[in-house]
Amino acid sequence: MAIDKSWETTSDAAVIEAAGLTDEQYQKKMQRRKEVQDKRISEAIPEKGLIIVNTGNGKGKTTAALGMVLRSLGHGYKVAIIQFIKGAWEPAEKKVFSMWEEQLEFYAMGEGFTWETQNRDRDIQIAQATWQKSLEYICNPDFQLVLLDEINIALKLGYLAVEDIIAGIAQKPVQSHVILTGRGAPKELIACADLVTEMTLIKHPFREQGVKAQAGIEF
Structure with missing residues (x-):
């Protein structure tokens, strides 16, 4: 069974890519990332017994x-x-x-x-x-x-x-x-x-x- 670990590696890739960016570029990148994360959270199931x-x-x-x-x-x-x-x-x-x-x-x-x-x-x-x-x-x-x-x-x-x-x-x-x-x-x-x-x-x-x-x- 294949396990999707894309959520796990996203933050690591973002950190690596952010190295060397200007302050303005970094801020824009993090803002885009926040928008993506906020959207995922808003669409998530509120509660589920696990x-x-x-x-x-x-x-x-x-x-x-x-x-x-x-x-x-x-x-x-x-x-x-x-x-x-x-x-x-x-x-x-x-x-x-x-x-x-x-x-x-x-x-x-x-x-x-x-x-x-x-x-x-x-x-x-x-x-x-x-x-x-x-x-x-x-x-x-x-x-x-x-x-x-x-x-x-x-x-x-x-x-x-x-x-x-x-x-x-x-x-x-x-x-x-x-x-x-x-x-x-x-x-x-x-x-x-x-x-x-x-x-x-x-x-x-x-x-x-x-x-x-x-x-x-x-x-």
């Missing part, structure tokens, strides 16, 4: 999703966070988000990474139970945002069927958003999503230096 996928081998998938969670809470919306795979952890975010206990429901229902549990049947059972709980929030119009953290890992490991997930998120209310995080997002999920971001790993302190996960950085 399916959002954060994937890739780099760090920051859950962190980016939690930024959206924070924004939604700031607007007074109700949010649900459901953790797949990482449920054996007690992340610091959970403690911070407890400040919004009237708006936020947080469920960490996994039992840890598969190499910790070493019980595939149990992992599948827990993942499927977590998905059924997730559906309750996805279909509930009271929740503006539902975060399915690390669900892509459960899909990659075969604990869940991608067609079931796609069918499930299709039941969400029109204006609500669903975020799915984790590396290895299947192509079928990417195809149905509205916003997909791939985190690219360049360097990692554990891989290059053997530095363990640290409080405030990884958890």
Whole structure:
């Protein structure tokens, strides 16, 4: 599937082309650019509930999703966070988000990474139970945002069927958003999503230096 990235490169090309222009030429160019952008914005859809996928081998998938969670809470919306795979952890975010206990429901229902549990049947059972709980929030119009953290890992490991997930998120209310995080997002999920971001790993302190996960950085 070809992805149109023309919107992404326009600003870079404008910056390069603007180099060497006179002040008057630059001002005219930016004015034309503003007119184009204003027209695009005026024609844009005001609101739409989004399916959002954060994937890739780099760090920051859950962190980016939690930024959206924070924004939604700031607007007074109700949010649900459901953790797949990482449920054996007690992340610091959970403690911070407890400040919004009237708006936020947080469920960490996994039992840890598969190499910790070493019980595939149990992992599948827990993942499927977590998905059924997730559906309750996805279909509930009271929740503006539902975060399915690390669900892509459960899909990659075969604990869940991608067609079931796609069918499930299709039941969400029109204006609500669903975020799915984790590396290895299947192509079928990417195809149905509205916003997909791939985190690219360049360097990692554990891989290059053997530095363990640290409080405030990884958890």
